[in-house]
Amino acid sequence: MRLHEYQAKQVFADAGVPTPASQLAETVDEAVDAAEDIGYPVAIKAQVHVGGRGKAGGIKLVESKEEAREAADAILGMDLKGYHVSKVLVEEAVDFVNELYVGVTMDRGEGKPVAMVSTKGGVNIEEVAEEDPDAIAREHIDPAFGMHPYQARKVVYEAGVDRDVANDVASVLTTLYQLWDDRDGSDVEVNPLMITSDDEVIAADAVMNIDDDALFRQPELAEMSEEAAEGDELEQKADEYGFDYVRLSGNVGIIGNGAGLVMTTLDLVDYYGGEPANFLDVGGGAKADRIANALDMVFSDDNVDSVVFNIFGGITRGDEVAQGINQALEQFDEIPKPVTVRLAGTNAEEGMEILNEDLVTVEYTLEDAVQRAVEYAKEVQA
Structure with missing residues (x-):
């Protein structure tokens, strides 16, 4: 479960991480009133689960009532990378002299959580990792003992953080690890962690993702789950259908x-020159109704121009999958997006015979299916 920025900041602030004064708003008038209460300048920030909000027009810095009204009117209701913006966070602007990145996640290769710090904050940390991996200092943590104070200081100093604020940054990092551990986090990060001219350390952003399977022991966060998905039809559908769904670009x-x-x-979509729109795993043993629900989800994504179905039958039977695909597509007078199917494994041949080739394109290898789906997507874009 992904928390919105305003929710994550609430959790961070309750744990002692310094955050700017802020108020949530759902209307233009509420946003303007919040800006007046906080005092200018303020940032008006779209509350949606995407990165790069600033570049996409979802974050605006304003210095007057007129600018606040104009910005709130532009952001509320906008479509931001396929997400409808229904809430904005109105937040005190931070006059900073430096931006850092601090975060905790799981290093699955090492089988341990890892704390990370970089002086290249304020930009996509994945890009930093790819272009300049040495700019990110890392420290693996033994979960049996937790993060020792010396480990927090060590990774902060290795990152090159100024000594005047190093202890405060280490304190924030220690708190993030404790939240990650106590709240069953998968990712907890601040990007950017801003440093002011007075050497104050302030979390100007907040990311907190929670392990869905642990929500039963996190009742406070579970209450935020429905609100976190509110306004995002695809996340609501994923919760309703019980899918692992990740939206891509x-x-x-x-x-x-x-x-x-x-x-x-x-990987193959990328290899053949296409761009994946999502990750959707229907799981093993998928029955016809679950397959129909999966198609409903993907068809609901406005970014999708073509669909590729890749099913290998072990527990899942090819004929069940084929029935689900037919069942879903026969509901439409016109198929909304071209669908390419590849079946292999248990009852794959029976499934191929069942598939209605007036509704789908059938390919017998994964490579051919992916290439065909990429071609269809390019034709729509042409």
Whole structure:
């Protein structure tokens, strides 16, 4: 479960992490009133689960009532990378002299949580990791003992953080690790952690993702779950259908059964010149109604121009999948997006015979199916 920025900041502030004064607003008038209460300048920030909000027009710095009204009117209701903006966070602007990145996540290769610090804050940390990996200092934590104070100081100093604020940054990092551990986090980060001219350390952003399977022991965060997905039709559908669904930036929709199979399909879409629109794993043993629900989800994504179905039958039977695909597509007078299907494994041949080829394109290899789906997506864009 992904918390919105305003929710994560509430959790961070309750734990002692310094955050700017802020108020949530759902209307233009509420946003203007909040800006007046906080005092200018303020930042008006779209509350949606996407990165790069600033570049996409979802964050605006304003210095007057007129500018606040204009910015709130522009952001509320906008479509931001496929997400409808229904809330904004009106936040005190921070006069900073430096921006850092601090975060805690799981390093699955090492089988341990890892704390990370970089002096290249305020930009996409994935880009930093790819272009300048040495700019990120890392420290693995033994979960049996937690983060020792010396480890927090060590990774902060290794990152090159100024000594005048190093202890405060280490304190924030220690708190983030404690939140990650106590709240069953998968990712907890601040980007940017701003440093002011007075050497104050302030969390200007907040990211907190929670392990869905642990929500039963996090009742406070579970209450935020419905609100976190509010305004995002796809996340609501994913919760309703019980899918693992991740929205990406491309236009080739992907459905598969098994995380490894879906990841392979993602890689092949990229290899053949396409851009994946999503990660959707329907799981093993998927019945016809679950397959129909998966298609409903992908068809609901406005970014998707073409769909590729990659099913390998182990527990899942090819004939069940084929029935689900037919069942879903026969509801439409006109198929909203071209669908390419590849079936293999248990009852795959029977499934191929069942598939209605007036509704789908059938390919017998994964490579051919992906190439066909990429071609369809490019034709829509042409």
